Amino acid sequence: MQHFVVVGGGQAGASLVAKLRSEGFDGKITLICAEPVHPYQRPPLSKAYLLGEMGLDRLMLRSEDWYTDNNIDVMLQTRVVELRPEEKTIILQGEVEMKYDELALCTGSYPRVLPGEIGGELDSLYTVRDLADVDLMAPEFEGGRNLLVIGGGYIGLEAAAVAAKKGLNVTVIEMAPRILQRVACEQTSDYFRDLHTANGVKIIEGVGLDRLTGTDRVTGAILTDGTELDVNFAIAGVGILPNTILADASGIACSNGIDTDLHGATSMPGVWAAGDCANLTYEGQRLRIESVGNAIDQAEVVAKNMLGQNVPYTPKPWFWSDQYDTKLQIAGLNLGYDEVHVKTFSDAPDSRVHWYFKGGKLIACDAMNAAKDYMVAKRLIEAGKSVEPAILCDENTNMKALLRA
The missing domain is CATH 3.50.50.60 (FAD/NAD(P)-binding domain)
Structure with a gap:
């Protein structure tokens, strides 16, 4: 056998x-x-x-x-x-x-971990990767406490959103010039920065972590610009x-x-x-x-x-992130994009779509609270079809009809 x-x-x-x-x-x-x-x-x-x-x-x-x-x-x-x-x-x-x-x-x-010399060995510093990680940190999420999130990627921002909904005081630091810089366009960064700020999260960009402070547990943080923060616990979301x-x-x-x-x-x-x-x-x-x-x-x-079937694998990338009441759905990969076109909705101010183009070809989209556009984008990208940006950004366009074109 x-x-x-x-x-x-x-x-x-x-x-x-x-x-x-x-x-x-x-x-x-x-x-x-x-x-x-x-x-x-x-x-x-x-x-x-x-x-x-x-x-x-x-x-x-x-x-x-x-x-x-x-x-x-x-x-x-x-x-x-x-x-x-x-x-x-x-x-x-x-x-x-x-x-x-x-x-x-x-x-x-x-997960990448913080080096020991900047506080990586202190208790109450967590990563988010498996069930044990989350079970270990869950008791820390009590209203009124101070959370530092190190890294403004999707994992860090999702944890920040949960903490804010639970009534914690949340600060997110990102050493790059903007959150989500590695994975999304500037417009998507702007959307989520505004979303978190509206929910009481403080976002500090272009500043890194010099070190965490404390004896056994994290009690504070010193940033690379000299800013000192009082911290009850920290989450490292650094990739x-x-x-x-x-x-x-x-x-x-x-x-x-x-x-x-x-x-x-x-x-x-x-x-x-x-x-x-x-x-x-x-x-x-x-x-x-x-x-x-x-x-x-x-x-x-x-x-x-x-089993010997000799089937080639063709990736069809798609992703999602839930933060507060916003569902972000991503189709395709935005590698090497040279244009971003924005679609807004007059009757839904929290909805938005960012269309990524490379050399005139549609390669990806970020859809915030816009499930219909996401589904159409996914099928267009998988089929290798492109549509004029003006048509994609017109809120009156019959999106499903684009699939039949």
């Missing part, structure tokens, strides 16, 4: 094992999870779960019974310490050897790194992630990769796509290819 092993209990790992079964694989499947719980949704952690609007049961991607019913062996609180691809063997903690016929690495990513530790050590080619070909195969025969850890090709560029949609889609293609 063939044995397929999947390392990583996140969205990609869970999607991959499910697809193996739905495609008819009747061999042995082992899913190895470092955490003590079965695979769960991660995006709600910094939003609905932290707010207390979603319980653990609703976070779960599938019930525990589903894995049993589908004969999938889930190993919780288990870590792989070594890969031996030439021997088709992995080594688990405790020097336990496990043989495989095909191996999929869905090891995801981990993530692909988890390539096992792949690197075993000689698998890695470059900002585990290098994969169009089918999800790595440089080692019989070893595949999917999700946040995988470096793939998108429109001629090597990159990683950090999203739920990519984790699911790529993992399902890899599952098919582990």
